[in-house]
Amino acid sequence: MEESWVNTPETPIAGSDPGETAGTDLHLELSGEGSRRAQLADALREAVRSGRLPPGTRLPPYRSLALDLGIARNTAAAAYAELVEEGWLSARQGSGTRVAQRAAVHPDRQRSPQRRNRRRVPHDLMPSSPDAAAFPRTAWLTSARRAVAAAPNDAFGVGDPRGRPELREALTEYLARARGVRAAPDRIMICSGFAHGLGLLGKVLGGTWAVEAYGLAFHRAVLEAAGSRTVPLTVDASGARVEELPERGVRAALLTPAHQFPTGGPLHPQRRVAVIDWARSCGGVLVEDDYDGEFRYDRQPVGAVQGLDPDRVVYIGSVSKSLSPALRLGWMVLPGWLVDDVLAAKGPREMWSGVVDQLTLADFITSGAYDRHLRHMRRHYRRRRDLLVGTLAERTPHIRVGGIAAGLHAVLELPDGTEDTVLRATRRQGLALDGLRSYRHPDSTMAPRDGLVIGYGTPMDHAFPGALDALCLALPDPEEDEKD
Known part of the structure; x- marks a missing residue:
């Protein structure tokens, strides 16, 4: 058996033909009896029959396929011609060679899409999900092109676990202006979303955390997976009752001050001050989930609690609601004394957030497209x-x-x-x-x-x-x- 990518003496010398870089990759195994032409034709028939190459699939030019398989061009051209005559392939000037629309498909492949279809709920009213159809595709692509073109060469090397400096600088200005966050680029760390940031903090801070009595079970599970346990704070119309914190005996608290999830409403101003007093008195930390901080309708925006004391509050935000959860982009604004420990927990390399998305978001923010969106x-x-x-x-x-x-x-x-x-x-x-x-x-x-x-x-x-x-x-x- 000879697989693709194996060179033979028939393979042209690298760099001698433009066909070396033309076309697309196609994995085929040449095996069995007969000539190379027969083996290639049989391999293509089987790929179509099994459904691996569905109708309409464009095949690579015969010259590039011959180069990849290590066979003569005439051999590949003859195999293509044979299958066109048999009806397996179709060839048209200007559109290349494709799998014919009426090519036979194995019965098992015909039934498999039905087996894979999952039942779809007609009406999805699950909370916290944005309108996926409203993603700003054109503006995002514009920022992506501009950001990639302007990026320095080192942006495409090993990722910095702190995140790209372009994005951290853009967030410093944006968060100060829009959310009242006091930060500097060296105190911002990019993460793949709120849960990622929370998990890192759970590992670093450990111990027992106070959380709101009504909140996401997923977030509680993230903390538990990091080795922490959670105790509840009563929630009423004014948000979490932070006066219960001293009796809970905790050093870390997770709150949604801008808009309590899921019951709704901002944390009362007196309680915002009280939670800062608690953190200062015991050396504790408030982790602020800025849930829905961007979307308010009937009231003035509520600024971040972090602005009251940047040394006692970790501010976490993301684009999962404002743009899309598919981007996997978030950020932590950390007290200076926590930066090194969280950085160590994250690891020496960025393994979570893609650099291109970071660069794109930085441009999206600085160009004003994020505010417009x-x-x-x-x-x-x-x-x-x-x-x-x-x-x-x-x-x-x-x-x-x-x-x-x-x-x-x-x-x-x-x-x-x-x-x-x-x-x-x-x-x-x-x-x-x-x-x-x-x-x-x-x-x-x-x-x-x-x-x-x-x-x-x-x-x-x-x-x-x-x-x-x-x-x-x-x-x-x-x-x-x-x-x-």
Whole structure:
């Protein structure tokens, strides 16, 4: 058996022919009886028959394929011609040689797409997801071209675990201007998102962390995986009750001060001051998850708590809501005394965030495209929020809606003891969403609250009204509640 890439005496000398760099790579195994022409034709038939080369696939020019396989050009050309005559391939001037549209496909390959198709939920109202269709593709590509063209050669070497200096400098200016964060480039570290940054801090700080009684179980799991345990802080209309911190005996706290997730609302000003006083008094650290800090609708922006004391607050942000979670880009603004320890935990090389995306985001910010995108998305999400609230007010006025002044989700309050029943009804309507109880810390002493957490960022514009119709059909009727 001879695989591709194996040279033979028939292979032209490297650099002697432009065909050496033309075309695309195609892996074929030449084996069996007969001439090289017969072996190549059999290998191509099998690749098409098995479905590895589906109809419409463009094959490499016969000269480049011959060079890769170490056979004569005439041999490859003759094999191509044979398969065109048999109907396996089609050749047209200007478009090259392709697998014919009517080429036979193995029955198993015909059935496999059906086996792989996963059931899709008609209406996705899961919280915290942005509108993927609104990603600014054109502006992002413009920044990518500009950033790559201007990047120094060392940008394409081994990655710096601190992150590219271009992005750290851009974030220094942006975060100070837009979020009131006090930072310098040498205190910013790029990470692949909030969870990545939180995991690094969990390893460095260790011990027991205070977290909000209602929050993401995933974040609690990240801390536990890093060797830390969590204890809950009561949450009310003013955010986390930080006066409970001293009695918890912790040195680290994780909060969402700009917009408590999932119940909604900013941390009260007095509590913002109180959490800083706690951190100073015990040498503790507040880790600030700036959840939805960019998206506010009915109130003035709430600045970051980090601005009150940069030496006692770690500020973490990302583009997962503002642009896309697919970019895997976030940042930590660290107290100076934590930088070296977190850097050591991250490792000597950047293994998480791609340099090109970092350079692109830096240009996207400095060019003003990020601000323009955020302003556009605020209007977009506010329209979604208003449609949600208006529809519920008209069709289910007995359901109270909260947490709507900012962010990408709302909380629908339900009568006690009805959450499980309503969730089953939403599934029958083809809705994917969360119940409020799923966010409750298992050790919390707060009375469980029944509700639905509705994300309004994900559905396409044309599908959103249908999702709201399905939601209203699933919500309980007040007359039925009275009968119960």
